[in-house]
Amino acid sequence: MKQTTEGYRRIEPTTLMAPLPVVMVSCRDPESGRANIVTAAWSGIVNTHPPMLSLSLKPERYSYGIIRASGEMVVNLVDRRHARACDFCGVRSGRDVDKFQTLGLETVDVEGCSVAPGIAGMPVHLGCSVEEIRPLGSHDLILAQIRSVSVREDLFDGDGSMHLERAGLICYSHGLYQQVGDVLGFFGYSVARPEVYRERMQPFQGERDRKASGRGRK
Amino acid sequence: MKQTTEGYRRIEPTTLMAPLPVVMVSCRDPESGRANIVTAAWSGIVNTHPPMLSLSLKPERYSYGIIRASGEMVVNLVDRRHARACDFCGVRSGRDVDKFQTLGLETVDVEGCSVAPGIAGMPVHLGCSVEEIRPLGSHDLILAQIRSVSVREDLFDGDGSMHLERAGLICYSHGLYQQVGDVLGFFGYSVARPEVYRERMQPFQGERDRKASGRGRK
Numbered sequence: 243m244k245q246t247t248e249g250y251r252r253i254e255p256t257t258l259m260a261p262l263p264v265v266m267v268s269c270r271d272p273e274s275g276r277a278n279i280v281t282a283a284w285s286g287i288v289n290t291h292p293p294m295l296s297l298s299l300k301p302e303r304y305s306y307g308i309i310r311a312s313g314e315m316v317v318n319l320v321d322r323r324h325a326r327a328c329d330f331c332g333v334r335s336g337r338d339v340d341k342f343q344t345l346g347l348e349t350v351d352v353e354g355c356s357v358a359p360g361i362a363g364m365p366v367h368l369g370c371s372v373e374e375i376r377p378l379g380s381h382d383l384i385l386a387q388i389r390s391v392s393v394r395e396d397l398f399d400g401d402g403s404m405h406l407e408r409a410g411l412i413c414y415s416h417g418l419y420q421q422v423g424d425v426l427g428f429f430g431y432s433v434a435r436p437e438v439y440r441e442r443m444q445p446f447q448g449e450r451d452r453k454a455s456g457r458g459r460k
Numbered sequence: 461m462k463q464t465t466e467g468y469r470r471i472e473p474t475t476l477m478a479p480l481p482v483v484m485v486s487c488r489d490p491e492s493g494r495a496n497i498v499t500a501a502w503s504g505i506v507n508t509h510p511p512m513l514s515l516s517l518k519p520e521r522y523s524y525g526i527i528r529a530s531g532e533m534v535v536n537l538v539d540r541r542h543a544r545a546c547d548f549c550g551v552r553s554g555r556d557v558d559k560f561q562t563l564g565l566e567t568v569d570v571e572g573c574s575v576a577p578g579i580a581g582m583p584v585h586l587g588c589s590v591e592e593i594r595p596l597g598s599h600d601l602i603l604a605q606i607r608s609v610s611v612r613e614d615l616f617d618g619d620g621s622m623h624l625e626r627a628g629l630i631c632y633s634h635g636l637y638q639q640v641g642d643v644l645g646f647f648g649y650s651v652a653r654p655e656v657y658r659e660r661m662q663p664f665q666g667e668r669d670r671k672a673s674g675r676g677r678k
Binding site: 247249250251252253254255256257258259260261262263265283284285286287288289290291292293294295296298317319322325326327329330332333334350351352353354360366367368378379380381383385388389390391392393394395398404406407411412413415416417418419420421422423424425426427428429430431432433446 | 465467468469470471472473474475476477478479480481483501502503504505506507508509510511512513514516535537540543544545547548550551552568569570571572578584585586596597598599601603606607608609610611612613616622624625629630631633634635636637638639640641642643644645646647648649650651664
């Protein structure tokens with residue numbers, strides 16, 4: 243095996259997967275009744291049936307104990323409008339500050355959770371129940387089942403189709419928050435018939451044209 | 461608990477986390493010597509020390525058996541140029557087609573892996589060893605340690621700083637491949653001093669201006 247590969251530079255083994263989802267996880271201490279939010283990029287989908295996600299947290303995080311004790315959490319997808327709040331919830335501790343109050347955020351009830359609230363105004367709420375917690379080293383891996391999904395009304399078309407691409411979601415990539423941008427294709431587009439490709443890509447082409455002409459939403 | 465929350469529509473519980481990383485995972489059958497690529501969006505970082513990632517695959521996927529038998533895989537981050545190849549590797553099986561050959565892709569050696577190859581030209585190779593496999597239902601959760609990280613040379617500045625935001629990475633969001641776009645902030649920007657914020661955001665502001673004036677790379 244070669245020690246180096248031409249055109250590549252080796253760096254120390256590190257968590258350089260990107261982009262990653264960045265989510266705001268809301269929870270509530272069942273004893274004190276206090277709600278908190280923690281931001282996490284070490285998260286993802288781990289199973290389709292039943293729908294499950296993973297969230298890795300350092301055990302010393304304030305929310306870790308709450309999620310562990312309550313067995314519940316709400317994963318809130320994050321749009322551009324909440325990027326600053328998202329960052330804030332990643333760098334400040336709920337031990338020191340009431341994040342809902344400080345950020346002017348409100349809680350909402352989320353189906354499938356009896357104590358954990360969602361954050362009002364976020365594009366999507368995933369109501370989750372904790373199934374298992376596994377220590378891995380610096381972080382504990384929380385495996386959770388998605389018990390409910392609520393989507394903001396404005397992300398549906400008149401015909402009931404959901405358009406998550408209009409939410410302006412953000413992601414996390416090597417220390418940066420970045421906007422999720424242009425649609426490049428749909429699942430299966432590489433093998434789709436040309437007429438299917440044209441039809442399914444047409445709405446996104448329009449979106450790009452609007453942006454290019456400066457008439458798009460920011 | 462209310463059954464519905466104003467402004468939200470409930471849908472069936474499903475894997476609606478977004479955006480997600482979409483990676484091309486390369487592997488090699490230790491017996492036949494045959495290399496394959498599988499695309500996965502059910503993946504993410506699960507631990508910092510040691511660096512670990514997760515990858516969930518259906519056990520019936522051709523690559524699943526190879527990764528299980530070899531105990532190795534290379535996670536390749538995906539840029540816009542490889543979006544079609546990425547989709548193709550998600551909808552076709554290595555049982556039916558030699559994906560490297562069909563897509564005109566080449567293998568490269570990756571440090572820390574004795575059999576699994578990387579895909580030449582991808583922005584980042586993460587050489588991984590499988591630590592544990594847990595069945596969750598439809599998918600098996602593969603927990604792997606990141607043993608090596610190789611980054612394409614052109615993503616480094618003259619001073620050795622890495623600029624992953626120049627790679628043009630893509631993500632996966634509710635059935636769509638989307639470009640990772642504008643930089644909105646850096647980790648900690650919500651509490652940064654104004655002068656720190658200006659200095660650290662300045663390079664990305666320039667990038668946006670170049671794009672807006674049509675002089676940027678596509």
